[in-house]
Amino acid sequence: MRLSDRARDLPESGIRKFFELAEARDDVISLGVGEPDFSAPWAARTAAIDSLERGKTSYTSNRGMAALRERIAAHHERYDQPYDPADEVLVTTGASEAVDLAFRALVDPGDTVAVHEPTYISYGPGIELAGGERLTVPTRAEDDFALTRESLEAAGAAEADLLVCCYPNNPTGATMTEEEYAEVAAFCRDEDLRVIADEIYSALTYGTDHTSIATRPGMRERTVVVNGFSKAYAMTGLRLGYALGPTDAIDAMNRIHQYTMLSAPTTPQYAAIEALDRCDEEVTDMVDEYNRRRRLVVSRFNEMGLDTFEPGGAFYAFPDCGGDDEVFAEELLEAQGVAVVPGSVFGEGGEGHLRVSYATSMRELKEATDRIATFVEGRD
Amino acid sequence: MDAEREVLDVLARNAREDIDDIAAQTGLDADAVAAAIDALEADNVVHGYQAVVDWDRVDEGKIRAVVEINVELDRETGYEQVADRIAKFPAVDALHLVSGDYDFAVEVLGETMQDVSRFISEQVAPMPEVTQTVTHYIMETYKDGGIRFEDGDDDDRLSVSP
Numbered sequence: 001m002r003l004s005d006r007a008r009d010l011p012e013s014g015i016r017k018f019f020e021l022a023e024a025r026d027d028v029i030s031l032g033v034g035e036p037d038f039s040a041p042w043a044a045r046t047a048a049i050d051s052l053e054r055g056k057t058s059y060t061s062n063r064g065m066a067a068l069r070e071r072i073a074a075h076h077e078r079y080d081q082p083y084d085p086a087d088e089v090l091v092t093t094g095a096s097e098a099v100d101l102a103f104r105a106l107v108d109p110g111d112t113v114a115v116h117e118p119t120y121i122s123y124g125p126g127i128e129l130a131g132g133e134r135l136t137v138p139t140r141a142e143d144d145f146a147l148t149r150e151s152l153e154a155a156g157a158a159e160a161d162l163l164v165c166c167y168p169n170n171p172t173g174a175t176m177t178e179e180e181y182a183e184v185a186a187f188c189r190d191e192d193l194r195v196i197a198d199e200i201y202s203a204l205t206y207g208t209d210h211t212s213i214a215t216r217p218g219m220r221e222r223t224v225v226v227n228g229f230s231k232a233y234a235m236t237g238l239r240l241g242y243a244l245g246p247t248d249a250i251d252a253m254n255r256i257h258q259y260t261m262l263s264a265p266t267t268p269q270y271a272a273i274e275a276l277d278r279c280d281e282e283v284t285d286m287v288d289e290y291n292r293r294r295r296l297v298v299s300r301f302n303e304m305g306l307d308t309f310e311p312g313g314a315f316y317a318f319p320d321c322g323g324d325d326e327v328f329a330e331e332l333l334e335a336q337g338v339a340v341v342p343g344s345v346f347g348e349g350g351e352g353h354l355r356v357s358y359a360t361s362m363r364e365l366k367e368a369t370d371r372i373a374t375f376v377e378g379r380d
Numbered sequence: 381m382d383a384e385r386e387v388l389d390v391l392a393r394n395a396r397e398d399i400d401d402i403a404a405q406t407g408l409d410a411d412a413v414a415a416a417i418d419a420l421e422a423d424n425v426v427h428g429y430q431a432v433v434d435w436d437r438v439d440e441g442k443i444r445a446v447v448e449i450n451v452e453l454d455r456e457t458g459y460e461q462v463a464d465r466i467a468k469f470p471a472v473d474a475l476h477l478v479s480g481d482y483d484f485a486v487e488v489l490g491e492t493m494q495d496v497s498r499f500i501s502e503q504v505a506p507m508p509e510v511t512q513t514v515t516h517y518i519m520e521t522y523k524d525g526g527i528r529f530e531d532g533d534d535d536d537r538l539s540v541s542p
Contacts, residue, residue: 019540032540121542170542292390292405299404339540362394366401 006129013121014345018329022339029368031356032339034170036234036315040271041282044233047274048267056266062258063250064091064242065269071276072242079202080215081225083244090250090257091264095200095228095241097257100126102196102224102243105252106162107132114160116147117347118318120170120198124347127164135160138349141320144309145174145349149183158191165213168201171346171355172318173294173311178211185216195223200241201314203232203283206291208312214244221246224253229268231314232283233275238268290315293358293365300369301356304376315359318343325352335378336371383408387416388425393526395429432525442489443517444473445496448482449504450512459483462509471499482514493517 022028039045063069069085076083083089092098099122107113109131115123116137127134137155139145147165157163165184167176176184188195195213202210214223228241241264243253297317301308306319321328325342332338343353358365386406390397399417403410420426435441451462459477466486467475474487486504490496496515505513521529 013542015540015542019538022539028539030539033537034541035537037535037537288389295407296401296404341540362405 010125010128015121015341018333018339018341018345021330021333025333025337027337028333028339029337029360029364029371030339031358031360031365031368032341033357033359035236035359036231036286037359037361038234038286040233040235040238041275041279043278044235044271044275048238048271051267051270056270058266060091060263060266060269062254062263063089064264065273068269068273068276071273072244075276076227076244079210079212081212081244084247087247088244088250090243090254091269092228092241092243092257093261093264094239095198095226095230096122097261097264098224098226098228098241098243098253099123099196099198100129101253101256102226102249103127103130103132104256105249106194106196106224108161111161112159113162113164114152114155114157114193115164115347116151116166118145118171118343118350118353119164119166119346121346123164123166123198132162136348138347139172139174140349141309141353145169145172145318146176146180147184148180149187152184152187157187157193160191160193162196163188163193164196164198166198168199168205168210168311168313170201170314171316171341171343171350172353173314173316174318175205175208175312176211176213177208181211181213181216185213185219188213188222189218193222195219196226197223198226200226200228201231202227204287204290204315205313206287206294210313224249229272229275233272233279234286235268235271235275238265238271240264240268240272290358293362296362297356297358297365297369300373304369304373306354306376315357317356317358318353319356320352321354323352325350325354329354332372332375336375338368338371338375383412384416384420384425387413388420391417391420391426391429432527434521434524434529436521440491442491443493443496444521445488445490445500445518446516447486447488447500447504448512448514448516449484449486449510450482451484451509452511453509457509462507465507466504469499469503471496482512
């Protein structure tokens with residue numbers, strides 16, 4: 001069949017190759033997984049089951065169930081993000097849909113969208129599908145992969161129309177402090193950039209609370225915040241996310257959403273209500289466990305001589321492998337059966353690094369890091 | 381969280397973690413971890429370290445029963461004294477004073493059902509304070525010590541994902 005140029009030109013994700021290599025073996029310990037190893041809290045799962053038993057299988061309102069939007073708005077007060085559940089919250093099919101809607105609602109053909117890299121792999125294709133052009137803003141290991149005004153200026157982001165911000169970051173685990181955000185926010189105000197802030201990992205921070213760029217002065221009206229239930233509540237497969245933003249942006253996103261999705265799936269919305277009402281303690285337990293794994297993994301990589309900065313969020317460490325990351329990852333998989341993802345898959349600035357997910361059991365993390373240490377010794 | 385609590389959280393999940401790994405997981409140094417463990421033991425916060433065993437999978441395994449015990453106290457004898465006498469039997473694996481219809485919940489471990497029955501009828505029931513016992517043999521254990529007793533690894537996530 002003849003395909004659209006748009007579809008034909010869309011490149012295969014770089015992660016695909018490693019997925020295939022890892023799938024070809026059955027003895028692999030994978031540190032390449034970008035989702036929690038926990039299951040959704042049982043209370044949330046039973047709420048989903050209950051809703052099915054009660055026959056709650058119809059569409060919901062386009063924007064999502066009012067009861068859920070109210071809880072989402074109330075939940076975000078903890079991040080000093082006040083949003084009106086009536087017209088500033090949109091429930092979507094995963095945070096991915098919210099990101100896509102934001103691009104389609106905010107990007108005109110020919111617009112330039114600045115994206116800091118290394119970062120999650122979907123933004124570039126999303127921008128291109130919306131007709132925009134991506135401008136890469138490399139973040140640097142010496143800044144612990146935080147976004148700085150200097151790197152924005154150096155990349156020419158002053159000419160951009162929008163900025164995509166993803167912190168806590170996949171793949172680096174980097175977070176932004178209020179001071180760092182103040183600098184970036186000033187740049188966005190000075191250069192009149194709107195912002196799409198993907199904060200899907202906001203619940204997974206260690207030692208410090210999450211802070212949002214949307215809370216900096218003058219930023220709320222120019223920022224769409226994207227979040228969801230996948231990472232915090234281990235609900236990836238339930239596909240439920242949301243966007244928060246000024247009324248005009250959320251209205252525009254909802255107009256597209258009502259034609260392309262109609263409404264987010266109903267069953268997960270019931271699970272999400274329960275998650276927000278009753279599952280804080282489970283989230284705290286998961287965060288505590290990730291934190292213990294994070295410390296173990298970071299200290300083990302530093303001990304084996306792979307320089308690793310202390311990531312403040314998400315569930316990734318981003319060690320410097322001291323050479324070609326793709327070669328390292330392929331040889332490690334071949335020699336020791338441990339899968340990691342080469343940093344270069346996540347864009348400029350990721351080369352020479354590895355994304356190591358610690359969303360796996362402590363026992364497997366120990367075994368995997370022992371194997372990586374053996375591999376590193378063998379290379380020296 | 382203080383150091384002892386952080387160390388306790390790790391040990392309560394896996395008592396076999398070695399000191400260096402506990403240090404790595406908590407961000408404390410190894411000496412501080414060792415000191416915290418010493419203090420937890422000295423203060424009787426940690427009374428011991430045991431494996432969580434599925435006895436059904438052991439040849440010549442063990443029989444476990446939960447026994448409800450009602451007691452009658454008098455001026456000279458309180459719960460402490462009765463508990464002390466019950467706890468001394470090696471067959472008593474766990475002993476709790478509970479609220480509700482009975483006084484003590486006792487977990488008894490024996491080689492056979494007869495062992496357990498005999499222990500209750502010959503050792504526990506005749507105690508002067510004991511007025512009634514109800515024995516529940518455990519037929520199947522699904523979860524113990526916070527750990528599910530089930531087979532295998534049900535991780536069905538994609539091995540590599542973005």
